[in-house]
Amino acid sequence: MTSHFPILQVVLPLLAAPVMVLARRAGITWLIAVAMSAAVLGMAGWLFVQTGAGETISYAIGSWPPPWGIEYRIDAANAYVMLLVAAIGLLVALYSRASIAAEIPADQHYLFYTMFALCLTGLLGMAATGDAFNLFVFLEIASLSTYVLIALGRDRRALVAAYQYLITGTIGASFIVIGVGLAYLETGTLNLADMATRLPDVSDQRSVRAALAFLTVGVSLKLALFPLHLWLPNAYTYAPSAVAAFLAATATKVAVYVLMRLYYSVFGAKLVFEELAVGRVLIALSLAAMVIASAVAIFQRDVKRMFAYSSIAQVGYITLGIGIASETGLIAGIVHLFNHALTKGAIFMLLGCIALRAGGVGFDRIAGIGRVMPLTSFGIVIGGLSLIGVPGTAGFVSKWYLVVAALEQGALWLAVLVVASSLLAIVYVWRFVEAAYFNAPSAHIAALKEAPAGMLALSWVMIAACIYFGLDTRLTLGGATDAAGALMRGWP
């Protein structure tokens, strides 16, 4: 039984989706979603424990031995990402019931859970698979369900946001297929581990380098690397709150993992970072994201949109860690992937609480909200502190490692820029504090009640995790160190 966990955790949500369509009743589909997510989290946790000792689990689908059959290859790196996705998945599944009740018509609830299950399938599949084409298929499963989830937003602009994301997302996915195709033509294999052994022989071929370029651009579109981030602000802003929380915490993070895997395990750090200047390009784009996206965030009129721009900046910190191309840099990137997922997931869940009560999260609508929804507002402030990187929060751990990684390379200016861009985060978090605490609530706001206990409790679980993992880093940092080690060792 346990030997089938690598495939079961992907197949279970996939099978749950049609069952949900048949069940139709919102309450029953919710129970299925929660049970399925809990089972997936159990399996992901088991895989995480198993791979912690540096072991690699290879699962041959249909018993067709790799490299002929499709192989799922789990090591410390993707087990870490899958644990994150599954944990967030369970929390969002629990949270979504009360949240979507106000945002999605009741007769569409079962479709929401169906799409959620398919999105989970796609994200876990992307992380688990060791096959290049399988990666594309799961990417499209995740993407197509994401477009539908975004379009479920009650604002009509959600439709346009979903459409724009569909266009850019499909271009990105097609770039990934082109990259996979070129690498396949050059090596004759689709198994990523097998490809990794054959690529060094042909790494001076122009088509291999073109493959790397296409894959980089395609995956960067999915992870919203500056300047390929234009789909993200609208998608997060107009999506239902539960969807925004889920996507912000998982979708871009899995894409980041794919980028790390392609660079370190498949193409190899030597080709990517030593022979080609990918690292320097990544650093330049990451710095642009950190500074420009943070600056743009300050001028937004909608809190959700502000934190969406902040997500682009935070993805910049993660890719900066990859771009530095040292083990410490990679650890910093992976740890920030986890910490930012927790922080931003928590913030978007709490914003969902405000949207539920106040009917929106524009700055004009939340004036004085801190007095009527104290727990919700205080949670967002703690999340904001984690975004800034205040000691005692999860964000501090990853920024600390990022600064250390920069100093290791002798790049003092890089360390200074990381800290300086965090100052911009202070400004936009302060804007929320000012609006929520220093403005007198209007009559409409003053009549509001605190958010439902269930939603608040789940959001606070995430906020508590932000603080906990800022103080006890054994799981996050230990897992990230194992993951970085697994990535640095490569696959074959």
Added chain:
Amino acid sequence: MTVIAAQFTYWVTIFIAIAGLYIVIARGNLIKKLVGLSIFQTSVYLLYIAPGKLIGGTAPIYSVDFAIYSNPLPHVLILTAIVVGVATLALGLALVVRIREAYGTIEEDEILAQEAPPDAVATPRP
């Protein structure tokens, strides 16, 4: 000339890809954008399929009469990619229908004009 002839399928692939991308970028009509997207995806199909075919090669069913076989794997992969492409197109068109219901137009500039103040108060869907 021989360079072009030897890599003929690649030149066609590149032309189709760029033509498709150009339509996506240059056209403001949401349906035409999807047409461009489909053309772009078609170029990917050609990129995979063309190298799988050997001149004189047959279907990969073992027989003493044939010595050269075409590689079937690219065809299988592209069959999957076509299915994904159809699903994407269907979803895209469904979104366009909903956008038409909500905005009364499928021209990008007219939709943007209706949303002129970008962060205005949320407009509930009809």
